[in-house]
Amino acid sequence: MGKITDAIxxxxxxxxxxxxxxxxxLWALLWAGTLVASLTMQEMQIIHTTAMSLAAALVNLVMGVxxxxxYRRMLLTLDEMERRIQYNALASAVAMSLLxxxxxxxxxxxxxxxxxxxxxxxxxxxxxxxxGLIVGRVRMA
Amino acid sequence: MNNRLKALRADKGWTQADLAAxxxxxxxxxxxxxxxxxDPSLPLAFKAARLFELPIEQIFSDQT
Numbered sequence: 625m626g627k628i629t630d631a632i633x634x635x636x637x638x639x640x641x642x643x644x645x646x647x648x649x650l651w652a653l654l655w656a657g658t659l660v661a662s663l664t665m666q667e668m669q670i671i672h673t674t675a676m677s678l679a680a681a682l683v684n685l686v687m688g689v690x691x692x693x694x695y696r697r698m699l700l701t702l703d704e705m706e707r708r709i710q711y712n713a714l715a716s717a718v719a720m721s722l723l724x725x726x727x728x729x730x731x732x733x734x735x736x737x738x739x740x741x742x743x744x745x746x747x748x749x750x751x752x753x754x755x756g757l758i759v760g761r762v763r764m765a
Numbered sequence: 766m767n768n769r770l771k772a773l774r775a776d777k778g779w780t781q782a783d784l785a786a787x788x789x790x791x792x793x794x795x796x797x798x799x800x801x802x803x804d805p806s807l808p809l810a811f812k813a814a815r816l817f818e819l820p821i822e823q824i825f826s827d828q829t
Binding site for chain 2: 635636637641708765
């Protein structure tokens with residue numbers, strides 16, 4: 625149990641790496657926040673013109689690009705074992721998302737499940753990535 | 766890959782944290798290398814060799 629807690633809390637990560645990780649988390653939150661806010665405002669008809677939708681998409685895109693750049697920067701400066709754990713978790717997340725999309729598409733065509741949404745895909749990515757990080761850290765501990 | 770990092774570190778009287786600081790990696794990385802769970806990159810292996818003033822093959826060796 626201690627190993628899992630340490631893995632979640634990234635115990636022992638150098639201060640610089642932890643600071644960079646927090647920056648990525650902040651931008652990820654802002655990206656997710658602008659995505660949810662934009663979609664909600666569209667549903668509530670607060671965003672109702674093409675120009676407003678374009679502006680909302682642009683704001684979300686800018687947040688996403690900054691998040692991606694800060695994540696790349698974090699990976700490049702990260703402790704080498706943690707970097708390998710991150711790469712493995714990313715690979716697992718991409719693989720799981722592709723497999724889930726493929727399988728659900730077949731089941732959707734057979735009218736067995738509803739179509740997989742973008743938010744469900746993001747959730748699959750996020751959960752597999754987080755799980756991969758924890759498993760990787762526990763395995764190395 | 767086998768390594769003598771733990772023995773060499775003990776000879777110097779360094780803690781895992783000391784060695785981690787000198788090699789500019791986390792203590793978790795040192796723990797994983799010593800346990801044989803993680804193979805270091807070539808630059809890190811060379812850094813360790815320079816630190817212990819030993820040829821790289823006297824610290825790290827193939828498992829076979």
